[in-house]
Amino acid sequence: GEDVEQSLFLSVREGDSSVINCTYTDSSSTYLYWYKQEPGAGLQLLTYIFSNMDMKQDQRLTVLLNKKDKHLSLRIADTQTGDSAIYFCAESITGGYQKVTFGTGTKLQVIP
Amino acid sequence: DVKVTQSSRYLVKRTGEKVFLECVQDMDHENMFWYRQDPGLGLRLIYFSYDVKMKEKGDIPEGYSVSREKKERFSLILESASTNQTSMYLCASSLSGIDNEQFFGPGTRLTVL
Numbered sequence: 001g002e003d004v005e006q007s008l009f010l011s012v013r014e015g016d017s018s019v020i021n022c023t024y025t026d027s028s029s030t031y032l033y034w035y036k037q038e039p040g041a042g043l044q045l046l047t048y049i050f051s052n053m054d055m056k057q058d059q060r061l062t063v064l065l066n067k068k069d070k071h072l073s074l075r076i077a078d079t080q081t082g083d084s085a086i087y088f089c090a091e092s093i094t095g096g097y098q099k100v101t102f103g104t105g106t107k108l109q110v111i112p
Numbered sequence: 113d114v115k116v117t118q119s120s121r122y123l124v125k126r127t128g129e130k131v132f133l134e135c136v137q138d139m140d141h142e143n144m145f146w147y148r149q150d151p152g153l154g155l156r157l158i159y160f161s162y163d164v165k166m167k168e169k170g171d172i173p174e175g176y177s178v179s180r181e182k183k184e185r186f187s188l189i190l191e192s193a194s195t196n197q198t199s200m201y202l203c204a205s206s207l208s209g210i211d212n213e214q215f216f217g218p219g220t221r222l223t224v225l
Contacts, residue, residue: 004154006154008152031211031212033213040218040219041218041219042116042202042204042216042217042218042219043155043202043204043214043216044216045213045214045215048211048213088154088155092212099157099160099170100212100214101157102147102154102155103154104152104153104154105154105155
């Protein structure tokens with residue numbers, strides 16, 4: 001079955017890079033996602049990567065996928081206080097329905 | 113601008129009450145989902161629906177039921193609320209397609225006393 005694990009908390013200084021890590025168990029994942037949840041709000045898709053890709057870059061965000069180790073990471077360059085949020089890793093598997101499995105979430109705290 | 117709305121941001125109910133949580137999306141999405149979010153446990157899928165009047169159990173359906181009479185509306189029902197159902201409830205919708213992006217509502221924080 002699917003299982004997605006993340007560390008619960010990360011603290012960084014403003015201007016530094018943040019790296020949020022995620023491991024997943026299902027090797028048949030087709031898409032892997034990073035969602036962001038700001039305080040008091042629902043989740044919003046930040047970026048995603050198709051399982052046949054190793055890396056995706058989108059402005060300050062870099063996603064790295066290591067399929068062999070089933071490891072996904074999100075790097076945020078030049079972290080700002082507005083990046084403080086909970087970040088969820090998620091995976092979807094092609095199947096009969098559009099199910100996505102979410103990780104436990106990593107709370108990123110950016111210290112000014 | 114795509115939108116998923118939930119009927120209440122905060123709700124306080126008593127043990128044994130019947131509770132309705134409503135979710136509406138304006139994007140003509142086929143798929144709708146109900147999750148609960150608890151600290152350290154992330155999002156857990158309660159139920160989902162891929163079409164009107166269709167429903168499927170998620171990972172933690174016990175104590176919940178759902179209703180989807182119209183494409184844009186997905187309701188979560190707690191037949192007899194219990195204190196262990198105190199949680200944040202998130203509704204989401206998605207289009208059937210390739211990337212499965214889900215769009216979320218702002219959440220309903222339910223407290224059962």
